[in-house]
Amino acid sequence: MSKEDKKPPITPRRKFFTLMAQNIGLGAMGGLLWTGYAAKAKSSPLTLRPPAAIKEEEFLRTCIKCGLCSEACLNRPSNIDKETNKARPATLKMAKAQDSVTIGTPFFTPRDVPCYMCEDIPCVPVCPSGALDPLLVTNEKNELDPQMMDMGLAVVDQNSCIAFWGIQCDACYRACPLLDVAIKLEYDRNERTGKHAFLKPVVVMNACTGCGLCEKACVTEKAAIFVLPREIALGKPGSHYVKGWDTKDQQRVEERVGKDVTTHTKRSEKKPQDYLNMDLEY
Numbered sequence: 001m002s003k004e005d006k007k008p009p010i011t012p013r014r015k016f017f018t019l020m021a022q023n024i025g026l027g028a029m030g031g032l033l034w035t036g037y038a039a040k041a042k043s044s045p046l047t048l049r050p051p052a053a054i055k056e057e058e059f060l061r062t063c064i065k066c067g068l069c070s071e072a073c074l075n076r077p078s079n080i081d082k083e084t085n086k087a088r089p090a091t092l093k094m095a096k097a098q099d100s101v102t103i104g105t106p107f108f109t110p111r112d113v114p115c116y117m118c119e120d121i122p123c124v125p126v127c128p129s130g131a132l133d134p135l136l137v138t139n140e141k142n143e144l145d146p147q148m149m150d151m152g153l154a155v156v157d158q159n160s161c162i163a164f165w166g167i168q169c170d171a172c173y174r175a176c177p178l179l180d181v182a183i184k185l186e187y188d189r190n191e192r193t194g195k196h197a198f199l200k201p202v203v204v205m206n207a208c209t210g211c212g213l214c215e216k217a218c219v220t221e222k223a224a225i226f227v228l229p230r231e232i233a234l235g236k237p238g239s240h241y242v243k244g245w246d247t248k249d250q251q252r253v254e255e256r257v258g259k260d261v262t263t264h265t266k267r268s269e270k271k272p273q274d275y276l277n278m279d280l281e282y
């Protein structure tokens with residue numbers, strides 16, 4: 001007798017329970033897939049947005065995922081390959097399910113395609129929703145100004161940057177459109193050899209636009225200079241620290257003078273001598 005012959009007959013009742021079990025299995029699998037999909041739909045805090053993007057939370061509420069910014073980036077005249085007469089891949093991509101970015105929103109990955117800081121910033125004025133705000137990149141002369149872009153901040157990993165090992169490399173420095181403004185080479189003596197010098201790339205925090213041309217140009221296997229969203233790249237000391245040489249900080253202090261901002265407790269009303277050695281017996 002074969003194994004098939006040993007099987008019990010399929011009754012309507014058995015068929016019903018088998019189908020139900022299959023449906024529950026498929027439902028559970030669907031749930032798992034949806035959970036994964038929903039997780040992908042959440043934006044990564046490391047997402048780099050187009051130039052002139054408003055604050056991330058507001059951006060996610062405002063962007064209508066129309067793709068006009070990405071289209072303008074793709075079709076800008078400077079992106080047309082003169083040899084093939086075809087457009088190269090655009091800087092701005094619209095996130096798909098496999099990207100760790102909210103689906104349908106524009107972002108860029110500098111190591112693949114950086115932002116070329118176009119003079120006329122064509123991706124910004126086309127935004128119909130206000131998710132990209134031209135005012136954020138408009139200067140006092142009322143002109144669009146690429147130097148005002150703030151997509152992120154380049155950070156140098158001193159452990160993997162070969163210039164910090166003493167090997168001559170200035171690829172990132174030369175790639176920067178704001179050479180000697182956003183990135184500088186700092187001279188340092190190489191104490192190990194005694195006869196060589198270090199020329200270390202140093203990013204100027206307030207001038208870097210986060211375009212990522214340096215990241216793209218970096219010669220190491222994994223870029224030793226890379227762009228992060230500014231709030232991720234920078235620390236935060238807290239507003240209670242005051243720089244004596246900073247006029248804005250000084251203004252903050254002046255505004256507080258005369259206002260009682262200290263915390264009073266029963267203990268703080270006493271002098272230290274009042275409770276020093278309290279309850280001690282000799």
Ligand code: SF4
Binds near residue numbers: 076092121
């Ligand atoms: S400024 Fe950057 S993101 Fe905008 S169109 Fe030019 S390359 Fe694309």
Ligand code: SF4
Binds near residue numbers: 064067068127128130
């Ligand atoms: S053009 Fe504006 S609204 Fe449309 S996808 Fe780009 S950022 Fe979003």
Ligand code: SF4
Binds near residue numbers: 153207213214
């Ligand atoms: S991201 Fe790099 S290339 Fe772009 S401005 Fe900053 S330092 Fe220069």
